[in-house]
Amino acid sequence: MRRKSQFVRRRLLLWAAAVIFVTALAACGTERHVNTNTASGMHIAMITDAGNITDHGFNQTAYEVCSNWADINDIPFAYYMPEQDSDEARNASIDQAAAEGANIIILPGYVFASAIVTQPERYPEIKFVALDVSAEDIIDKGGKEGVHEANVYCCTYQEEISGYMAGYAAVKSGYRHLGFLGGMSVPAVKRYGYGYLQGIDDAAVQLGIAECVEVEYLYGGQFYGDENITDTMDTWYQTMGVEVVFACGGKIYTSAAEAAARAGGKVIGVDSDQQPVIDGAYGQGITVTSAMKGLSSTINRVLTGIRDGNWAQFAGKIENLGIVTDNADENYVQLPIRTTQWTGGFKEKDYRALVKELYTGRITVSDEISAMPATTVHVTDHGSIQ
Secondary structure (H helix, E strand, O other), rough: OOOEEOOOOHHHHHHHHHHHHHHHHHHOOOOOOOOOOOHHHEEEEEEOOOOOOOOOOHHHHHHHHHHHHHHHHOOEEEEEEEOOHHHHHHHHHHHHHHHHHEEEEEEEHHHHHHHHHHHHHHHOOOEEEOOOOOOHHHHOOOOOOOOOOOEEEEEEEEEHHHHHHHHHHHHOOOOOEEEEEEEEEEHHHHHHHHHHHEEEEEHHHHHHOHHEEEEEEOOOOEEOOOOHHHHHHHHHHHHHOEEEEEEOOEHHHHHHHHHHHHOEEEEEEEEEEOOOHHHHOOOOOEEEEEEEEOOHHHHHHHHHHOOOHHHHOOOOOOEEOOOOOOOOOOOOOOOOOOOOOOOOOOHHHHHHHHHHHHHOOOOOOOOOOOOOOOOOOEEEEEEEOO
């Protein structure tokens, strides 16, 4: 099992300083004042789902946010990478983190549902923060309906809304032949994809061009690109005339971006702002926007709440996070304002207006994933490659 820690040296220095300070107090007979700041007892760990912290997705975002928060607040932090992609390996990483003193464990991704069923009861002194783990995920792994443990907080994200905004922006920006390349057909990816279709359809209908807009829809069957998927993307861009592909799922974007670079096509990123990564690797200007989840906002909010003694706000809850304000900068589902390619057809002010309409309910996006949404634009469902 692999472990990375950033604070060994600093902790030794702090220990040495503490010994000197306590000795001095004892010699002078001075009254000791114990630091009661809740932060002084925090020890954060993060477990990757199975990948590493350079996956340009959930693992990397969670790692960077946890590491940054821990640095700023002078809190010990370590991350752990399971030896394999299995519930047993993830639980073993949790066991190791617990043995090494972690009392807050961040779990990024739905694959940790099994851990949430079994581990909190084993470690009641540890606070578990499970990101993108739903009640349905927990029930599927044999858990009870809902989360009842006082040491667990779970949240999911309204991916359908950020997918909607990405599709809406793409059509308003002038794209008429669009694609969706999902990783695996799991609920979060489907919500992204079905929201994307709804956004495309609404924008096309508003512009009166629904008959001119078409969408190719496909799952790769995995969360990484490969030669077969890249070949399919080459066909989409070069033969079928697809202009932009929403690449949704881990590193599957590599196949779309590689093909887009050869054909002068475009890509839409997912989960976090992927423009720096995709454009940096495949060429400036490839990334139109990214359909983002507020992973950073969630982790910062929960860790700050724990530090300030407000864990009760999170204990035992499963929250579904989305649009919480009409301010586009403060929601849990967003497009990146700094890196989105604003156009004459869709400016930043248009995006902010769209967010307000979503917040007030003038625009609604269905989260239903039992069937592909009905659309006026033509959608071709290509199934799954794997």
